[in-house]
Amino acid sequence: MSNKTIKIGQLDMELQSIFSAFEHHVHTAVDTAAEKTAEEAVKKLKKTSPKNKRAKRGKKYKNGWKYKKTSEGMTVYNEQYQLTHLLENGHDIIINGEVRGHAAAHEHIAPVEAWAQDEFPEEFKRQVGKG
Template identity: 35%
Template sequence: MTTSINNLANEIARQLALYTSEVAEKVEAIKEDVTKEAVTLLKEKSPKNTGDYAKSWAKKKVGKNIVIYNRKYQLTHLLEKGHVKREGGRVAAKIHIRPVEEMIVEEYVNRVERVLRQ
């Protein structure tokens, strides 16, 4: 395809728009995959007394973002950080969210960087 000098700017803009939309679609797919992985890992790594807490991990779209949450949200902070008992003393923390978060953030960044290098 030949392009005149007059149309060069338009052709560059068109190619950049195509590239941008392709990258945006791939990043959206990565976001979906990574959050699905995170929910699965949280279900596996969560403390299991009755199993309800571990089963309660879910994700939902909020605008352009995907939020991972636990339906029994009151427990997440208490389990992750530990807490004071009613009669004194402390319940030890059961750290399970932070390792999954760190791993998933790293995975997301790596996969997006791979897409941008292509």
């Protein structure tokens, strides 16, 4: 902050200018922190997601993790969204209407979600500290 002298009538304008600059800095820090956290979460999910060894395209789920900016912030998702719940929680194997077994759960989303919830505030602090 500079040590300049301002007239009392200009104080309001000067404070508005300072707060506006700070608000812009905070919004930028939030956006940057959210994007960096989402990007790292996608990398972690690609490493920890199960791969179907029998399927010809077994890497499709594993490599299907993406992120996008939405009105609520960043959303991390998989292009094969139908499989996320089944793989994370396990499911019955049903053949001709009969339960023939159970596919084990491969918990890979919950740990990354917990990491992201812890990481975002830390990344935000780092981004605010840069300015």
